[in-house]
Amino acid sequence: MARLQELAERRTALTGGHRLCPGCGEPIVVRQVLMSTDDPVIAASCTGCLEVSTTIFPYTAWAIPWIHIAFENAAATIAGIEAMYKALKTKAAKGEPLPDYIDPDANYKFVAFAGDGGTYDIGIQSLSGAVERGHQFLYVCLNNEAYMNTGIQRSSATPMGSHTTTSPAGSVLPGKTMHRKDLTAIIAAHDIPYAAQSIPGRWRDLTTKAAKALEIDGPTFINVLTPCPLGWRCEPAITPEISQLAVDTCMWPLYEVEYGEWKLNYTPKEKKPLDEYLEPQGRFRHLFRDEKGADVRKRMQEFVDYKWEQLRARCGEE
Amino acid sequence: MPQVEPMEGNQAVAEAMRQINPDVVAAYPITPSTEVVQTFAQFVADGEVDTNFVAVESEHSAMSACTSAAAAGGRVMNATSSAGLALMWEILYITASLRMPVILTVVNRALSGNINIHCDHSDTMGARDAGWIQIYAENVQESYDNLIQAVAIGEQADVRLPVMSCLDGFLVSHSYELLQVEDDDAVKDFVGPYVPRYPLLDVENPLTMGPLDLYDFYFEHKRDQWAAYEPAKQAVIEVGQRFGETFGRSYGLFEKYQLDDAEVAIVALGSMAGTAKDAVESLRAEGVKAGLLKLRLFRPFPAEELAEALAGLKAVAVCDRAASFGAQAGPLYAEITSALYTAGVSVPTVNYIYGLGGRQIAPDEIISIYRDLEQVAAEGQPDQPLQFIGVRAFSKEEHADMYAF
Structure with missing residues (x-):
């Protein structure tokens, strides 16, 4: 495992000058993932904030090969690149010349970055297909829990009670009325070599997981809760802290599933009440106004407790 | 030696694909083109081709993976029909705009509804503005010949466009005709080696592909794309002539x-x-x-x-x-x-x-x-x-x- 100083000295695959918002979790996650390996990396992104803010023609913030094709196909896109790499390497093994632009001694890595809309919703088929086929790639979900690029619409990653522009809090409805989908467990259920959850606020957790995933010759998945100050209506300065609060309230547990074995990576010394995570975020503000909101917060806490106990059981904890 | 064999249209297409030996085929089954893909999958299973065959979960992913595989730097082929082509529709435009010479056999079939598996041209006509070259075959021989030519046309340096090689569902795809099958080596020579341009796998020269392109540049890029179609027409003529000189069957516009x-x-x-x-x-x-x-x-x-x-x-x-x-x-x-x-x-x-x-x-x-x-x-x-x-x-x-x- 690399020390912080070693990581800091590694290449910057995503340079400064991009136009993501102040406090956006996405570039933090992308940099931490890409500095987790010294091997050549080819990246693909789905349509979304990361794509539109880092590649405004004629500029690019990417110092590694990068491709975007469309919204719902980040997994198919990275799979196609990996398939071509494997095809050319296999032909070379049979005696045909390897193209001179491919380093014969290097182990190329393939990483897809996609938001929760492009992963939980419109891209789940593409992702499910690609992991079932066993391509060698790491899929990183930059999960900011809504369609932020189009203006904060709810996705199936959006937690209950969240105000979004398509699940607005109103005089009748308290924001989103359904719980979110447990995508990490869904992907783990594909029996892939590695699936995990992480946050940008714990660099050691994320870089360790990314390094582990990138060493595996098969499909790997890391779901990273990625704060969005604009959509979450929180201070840009607290991005790492708010992600840590998600972990300490067990709203977003850090765990990994390695070859079918579930493992908790972090158990808070004291499980904080969910309200501590909700309160700094404007998207939940309406839940603190009246009894109805309090009832929703109670249901949210119950769901967090239920999922936490379910996870602990899967991980063999008491 | 070139041979004359009774063959179905779909088998003739698969045979041409075997001889072309593409690097990647990412495909999904749909009637009436399924047989192309399954015949080719058997070639893969029997080691008759070097292709990495990716059996994707949808046509949308098929064309996405074909496009990115071509961007990575190699020869890519696929086959589909009807609703499958319609599901690819979003990506078809992107394949052409990225100038990726993906070669797609389309076995023409009606679009729904009501659902109908038989031939008409509404599928490829619906895709006519996507930026792909479209070549239509009358019979089995032309289906075979056109696919071989499609590779040479699409990959020509001043063209670099994807090609749909179209044949009529069932009427041609499931009809037996006597097919003149050319020598493997002659076909290989005719299509030549794939010459990638700006391959994404070139990590020493990293490239950003498919960026956000707004009103200050998008229009110029579309205008530049327009310029590829006159050379494409010339390529169809030249490749058709060269095909005639090589194999004795000449083709034009x-x-x-x-x-x-x-x-x-x-x-x-x-x-x-x-x-x-x-x-x-x-x-x-x-x-x-x-x-x-x-x-x-x-x-x-x-x-x-x-x-x-x-x-x-x-x-x-x-x-x-x-x-x-x-x-x-x-x-x-x-x-x-x-x-x-x-x-x-x-x-x-x-x-x-x-x-x-x-x-x-x-x-x-x-x-x-x-x-x-x-x-x-x-x-x-x-x-x-x-x-x-x-x-x-x-x-x-x-x-x-x-x-x-």
Whole structure:
């Protein structure tokens, strides 16, 4: 495992000058993932904030090969690149010349970055297909829990009670009325070599997981809760802290599933009440106004407790 | 040694793919193109090709993976039909815009609804503005020959465009014909090695592909893309000639059949042209100066060459195996009449929609079109150019009977 100083000295695959918002979790996650390996990396992104803010023609913030094709196909896109790499390497093994632009001694890595809309919703088929086929790639979900690029619409990653522009809090409805989908467990259920959850606020957790995933010759998945100050209506300065609060309230547990074995990576010394995570975020503000909101917060806490106990059981904890 | 073998259209396509030996095939099954993919999958299973075959979970992912695989830097092929092509629709434009010479066999089939698995051209006609080259085959031999040429056309340095090689579902895909199969090495030589341009796998020269492109540059990029289609047309001509020099079967933008001295002519795409040739022969025996223009290249559309070929005729019937709902007439008719008007060629031109959903068109129906043309030639351009042929008109009572049970 690399020390912080070693990581800091590694290449910057995503340079400064991009136009993501102040406090956006996405570039933090992308940099931490890409500095987790010294091997050549080819990246693909789905349509979304990361794509539109880092590649405004004629500029690019990417110092590694990068491709975007469309919204719902980040997994198919990275799979196609990996398939071509494997095809050319296999032909070379049979005696045909390897193209001179491919380093014969290097182990190329393939990483897809996609938001929760492009992963939980419109891209789940593409992702499910690609992991079932066993391509060698790491899929990183930059999960900011809504369609932020189009203006904060709810996705199936959006937690209950969240105000979004398509699940607005109103005089009748308290924001989103359904719980979110447990995508990490869904992907783990594909029996892939590695699936995990992480946050940008714990660099050691994320870089360790990314390094582990990138060493595996098969499909790997890391779901990273990625704060969005604009959509979450929180201070840009607290991005790492708010992600840590998600972990300490067990709203977003850090765990990994390695070859079918579930493992908790972090158990808070004291499980904080969910309200501590909700309160700094404007998207939940309406839940603190009246009894109805309090009832929703109670249901949210119950769901967090239920999922936490379910996870602990899967991980063999008491 | 080149061999003559009885082969189905789909098998002929798979055979050409085996000889081309692409690096990646990412495909999904759909009737009637499934057999192409499954025959090819057997070649992979038997080690007859070096291809990395990716059995994707949808046509959307198929075209996504094909596009990114081509971007990575290698030769990519695929096959589909109908709804499968429709599901690829979003990505088709991106494949062309990224200038990735993906080669796609389309076994033409009607679009839903209602669902119908048989031939018409509404699938590829729906994709006609996506930026792909479109070549249509009349029979099994042409399906095989066109696919080999498609690789050479699409990959030409000044073209770099994806190609749809189209054949009629069931009518060609599931019909046996005697196929001239060329030598593997001769086909390999004809298509040559794949020469990637700006491969994404070149990590020393990292490239950003598919960026956000706004009003300050997008339009220039589209204008630049436009410039690829004239070289594409020339490539179709040159590759068709070279194919003739190599294998003895030459191809152009279209085939003129008894056209040079004809007075009335049909313009058609695909397998109908074969039936029309028989009709022309029987009419010629009667002394009717009938001719046929079998269009091969629909995109880029060879407007000037078509106008020149049709000038001097007394009447033309354009046959569309696709409906363009709400339009004045079928898509091929719209293109042909636009070409004639632009070239200042004045020929009375009528449109026949035929064969939707696999409805057969019989020789006597084609003959009746030529008979109509003789009248059009005498009376001039009719007010209503659109007609349907081979479709029944049910009476109210007949309709009632259909639902009586």
